[in-house]
Amino acid sequence: MKRRIPIAVFFVVGQFVAFFLDGSITQLLSGTLFKYPNTMVPCLTMMWLILAAFFGNSKKLHLTAWAAIVGFIFDMYYTGILGVYVFIFPLVVYICQSLYQMLPPSFLSGFLVYFLGITVLMSLGFIANAFIGQAPASASQFLVNTLAPTLALNLVFLAVSYFPVEALYRTHR
Amino acid sequence: MQKFFSSRKLVIVIVCLIISFGLMTVSVAIRNKRSTPPLIQQFGNDIVGFADRVVAVPMNGIQHGFVSTKNLLNTYQENQRLKSKVDQLAQTQVKDQTLERENKQLKRQLNVGNTLTGYQKINAAVITRTPSSWASQVIINKGQAAGIKKDMPVIAGPGLIGTIAEVNKTNSKVVLVSNTAENSNRFAIQIVGSDSKVVNGIITSYDSQANRIVMGNITSKAKLTKGDRVSTSGLGGVIPKGIYVGTVAKIAEDDYGLAKKVYIKPAANLNDIEVVSVAVRD
Known part of the structure; x- marks a missing residue:
């Protein structure tokens, strides 16, 4: 009899693929994503974590620990400034999970919670970077030129991947 | 009051905040001062x-x-x-x-x-780009092993795109000129005006709204015109002379009306970088 691959394996492998895809998409589509003056940032890593919080068993998957680990790698490899996303990732996962449990499980509530999650992620990232002088300290420019386009892009990503990921978690329960 | 401070969650949050700020400060300091990141970070x-x-x-x-x-x-x-x-x-x-x-x-x-103009090139491919709107960074596939050192200038296509910010053994991070961080590298550049007078200066900031490099604090009276070519001047440090940066797009007064501010259109497209070369001065 064939043994089924546990969902935790899917989760971890998908996590790293999403992590590297973030960088690759940014690199390949940089002409489109960073068209002046707007910037869109793909947050596939965060999306994979949030979707796992929606559909998976966060205790069994050790979700918060993985969020912190991926956040640490993100800091180290992509930005080079430690201590930013290592705390923001688990926090956003925690917020999204708590909110999603309060709402009826449907696409619309997932959409709403994800919207909030990305907003919190981007805003906290901006605040942390503005503190140490890495981000331009103009909040209005951030809201209009970064946050809004980023939300638009990531909500499209969510709409595409919500149902396939849900099916994945349902079949591997 | 007693209950407020005994709350476990609050303590965790505060400890996390302190660690976070500590780590951030340390890594920014390391980035500015040391030539390579700590060994563990490099290895990772x-x-x-x-x-x-x-x-x-x-x-x-x-x-x-x-x-x-x-x-x-x-x-x-x-x-x-x-x-x-x-x-x-x-x-x-x-x-x-x-x-x-x-x-x-x-x-x-x-x-x-050897004069300031001589340099050799190390070619490298771009692996990935930092998914962030303000940290304009790309990661290239050559590092210490290929002879790359911190602060070396990076060229892509026709002109300068940035400098090496962090060197690991087999990959390194390039901060593009479009990075607006306060501590990002400032290049020494020069413009040769129409009457062949040279105006020296440094890149002071970047205008992300219009994709223009800004060269500030110019007190020289030399006449500049739109379209004048801008190149590195080779003064002060590891950057060789004569790397093409871009052309003059606009000349304006600075905020106090005392000095000039020159807006430069970068020669290289900063959003379409696949292959780069790192310039090593002879």
Whole structure:
């Protein structure tokens, strides 16, 4: 009899693929994503974590620990400034999970919670970077030129991947 | 009050905040001062860099496919346009060679060794780009092992795009000139005006709304015109002289009306970088 691959394996492998895809998409589509003056940032890593919080068993998957680990790698490899996303990732996962449990499980509530999650992620990232002088300290420019386009892009990503990921978690329960 | 402080969650949050700020401060300080990150971070980055190639290589392959198809469609028009330029180019090249030889001979005669203009190139491919709107960084696939050091200038296509910010064993991070961080590298550049007077200065900031490099604090009275070429001046540090930066797009007064501010249109497209070369001064 064939043994089924546990969902935790899917989760971890998908996590790293999403992590590297973030960088690759940014690199390949940089002409489109960073068209002046707007910037869109793909947050596939965060999306994979949030979707796992929606559909998976966060205790069994050790979700918060993985969020912190991926956040640490993100800091180290992509930005080079430690201590930013290592705390923001688990926090956003925690917020999204708590909110999603309060709402009826449907696409619309997932959409709403994800919207909030990305907003919190981007805003906290901006605040942390503005503190140490890495981000331009103009909040209005951030809201209009970064946050809004980023939300638009990531909500499209969510709409595409919500149902396939849900099916994945349902079949591997 | 007693209950407020005994709350476990609050303590965790505060401890996390303190650690976070500590780490952030330390890593910014390391980035500014030391030539390489701590060994553990370097080691981690190398491993992640290797794993990244598994995803990045096929993705880059897909892009190459698209780009090749697009190029194929544009070939005819491009060919027409380029043909007219080829004759001119050959002439310039021959002249360039002759001048270079002459220059070398004269240098030898005068006993002048290497000047600011000499540099060699290390070619590297871009693996990935930081998914962030303000940290304009790309990660390239050469590091310490290939002889790359911190603060070396990076060229892509026609001109300068940035400097090396962090060096690991097998990959390094390049901060593009479009990075607006306060501590990002400032280049020494010069503009040769129409009356062949040279204006020296440094890049002071970047205007992300219009994609312009800003050169500030210019007190020189030399006349500049739109379209003047800007290149690195080779003064102060590891950057060689004569790397093309861009052309003058706009000349304005600074906020106090005392000095001039020059807006420069970068020569290289900062959002389409696949292959770069790192310039190493002789």
